[in-house]
Amino acid sequence: MEGAQRRMGTIARHLSDSTSLHALAYEHSQHNRKPGDKVPVVIGGMVLDIQATPTGGRLLRGSTTPGEVTFVRGGVARNVAENMALLGARPFLISVIGDDVAGESMLNHWKSLGLSVEGIRRCTGITTPVVSAVFDKQGELAAAVADTYAIEERLTSEWIKKFEDIIKRAPIVMLDANLLPPAMEAACSLAKEANVPIFFEPVSVAKSVRASKFLNLITYTSPNEAELVAMAESLLQDRKLEKRLLDHEVPAEKNLKEPAASLWRMRHSIRALLDTGLDYIILTMGSHGAVLCSLSSTNPQNFRTVQKNSPSRNIENDSGISFLHFPALPASISNLSGAGDCLVAGTMVALSSGADVSSALAYGVSASKWAVESDSNVSPNLDQHLVSGKLFLMLNLRCLALSEAFISMMKGWL
Template sequence: MMAYLRRLNVLASHVLAPSSNFPALEVEKNLCSSRKVRPVVIGGMVLDIQATPVGHDILPGTTTPGEVSYARGGVARNIAESLVKLGVQPFLISVVGDDMAGNHFLDHWQSLGLSVDGIRVCAGASTPVISEVYDRKGELAAAVADTHAVEVYLTPDWISSFAGEIQSASVVLVDANLDSAAIKQACKLASHADVPVWYEPVSVAKSVRATEVLSAMTYISPNEGELVAMANALPPIREESDTPATQVPALDGSFQNLALALVRQLEESIEKLLEAGVKYIVLTLGSEGAVLCSREPFGKISCVHYPALSASVVKLTGAGDSLVAGTLAALSESIPEVQALAYGMAAAKLTVESELNVAQNLSWTAITDGAEGLSPLAQELIISSRRTHRRLRVEA
């Protein structure tokens, strides 16, 4: 009981103030006392077809000898399964076709002891598929995604049918495979019950689907390209800079820490998203780690960088999903955001060392030592608001 109450207390500190975009609803005063400590995850279940060359570089216009494998994927599905391995039981809202891949996903989900009530099975539809080609370093070289079923069948009405689950959740995670209307409906339901929302942008093209409801987002987890795209979709908060709107700015060589150098170049985009109402930006930077950005008193912005843990990289797919899951799992254990991201980094390390999208050895115990060792290495960059001063300082 004490652990349950402790979790409820930390959730109360993370809840999102109701967005002005949505009319207020009467919410029972005892809602928090009856709230389940269970996240709701909304988004895609995707079959990954993964191809990796062996002994040769990829050449255009011809076949390359290598290995082809199948894996259970999808951003929301990966995050949900990672949460299970970290001791958190999520409720997944998703969609599959009535085909072999769909049946495989349902069977696997049930084998984890989880409910399939939120997974819509659509007659005549194909389960979402993505075909990925990696280079010899394990980095994604090209991919084609068919997530049409998520956009067509994961509708606002389907999401609304689980309003009770959403409004009693500890957090609602939404991935950008959903269309804009579905994302808005999920945010509306969560906002009415003061449930925090985590938005995972998925890709540059899809990241802008949440532009109208950024004020309802407690957390977003873009990479630098997605960050810039999301910021550019918003009205400017000051005169436009000379930086081309569709490009990530070049690095400033004055910083030894490349991640903080990139943050310095991206400060306008960061400020625009925080100004739009986002409370925390988890900026993922691949081999440079991740940065947690948030608004501080007096208009300042805190950007705390965690370097990536040393890893023997096998494959990079799923690392960002594990980072999100590890951070969410830490938050559920009353760990503050600025420390929770270290647990996400430790989870990502295990994933890049695995052939699977969700590492088989992922567990709370497995990520704890890495997270605790990483925390002292964090560095903070304080950005003064562009509407006051343009000073920058770095703190160890």
């Protein structure tokens, strides 16, 4: 017990001295920004979300279920960028909208945030992208239909290249998978020329595979379990490789609990993606939080501080992958649809400040608490001071403490 207390004291001192994250609210203050400053770039969809949630019992297939229907400003890229703005950053959004009421509303809202609309292409004669989603009574997505053809047709390589200078000056560039592969690859190539790290958000299972041919250009990606497996299977299919990517049952002798059991099942998929040259996978696991995955052989500098000052450490296994687990914070769940976008936003804000990837992900997981407690895609209660203050410190202490138990669950791999 005394040894554990010493370790936790060391962690607390290390985290309280990490001013680059503790002072994010001030470093990224909109009032301190000047023209020409480096700003994070977010490229992807601005979407009108039509969200339906039952107010009573379960959803009734083939019938009408009483509930609430709301119209919400959405789109992965737009959500991420607005969350970043609430956390004190000034992201530059590159997107497209139609010349309709939905597009006008989104444009006016963006102006009200004090953010540039220069990168938002408004096209005549098209409708703003729309996603119609139905949630179950637990707040989980039950089904959705997306009409995002405007993004695919009008958010082109040519439009993205208009902002080459801004992209090449950015501390980080995020792409969402609403873009078609040629547009994504063009953006990746511009960023890579200037050694700007690239963050890929897979959006959905169907769209996650769009980046499979140029994962070597990408630094970070944030799939859920289904998206990760789809990306890996697409990658191996393209290369005409045959490999068993998913073991559906964990052998009893492994005695693994979640999330370790899921990682065991997905280890081949994770390895396949990392072998392309992709640096980090931020695997989002719902109520289990997120797991940071990288190749053990990389021996990333970003993990060294965590390894030295905490019970958490690289977990090497027979797949040659390192894992670092970040449990989700306790929350009163209202709607889960915006949690992933908020996690990405928080992580990107921290990375933009120069934070290491493990600290940045802890900040992102902390920020996502506000998303699940809000009915909106972007929580109006998201507050940069709270996320970067005591709650962030508590999250790190909790993550690192629980990682010791996580390591114990992984002993069967070693």
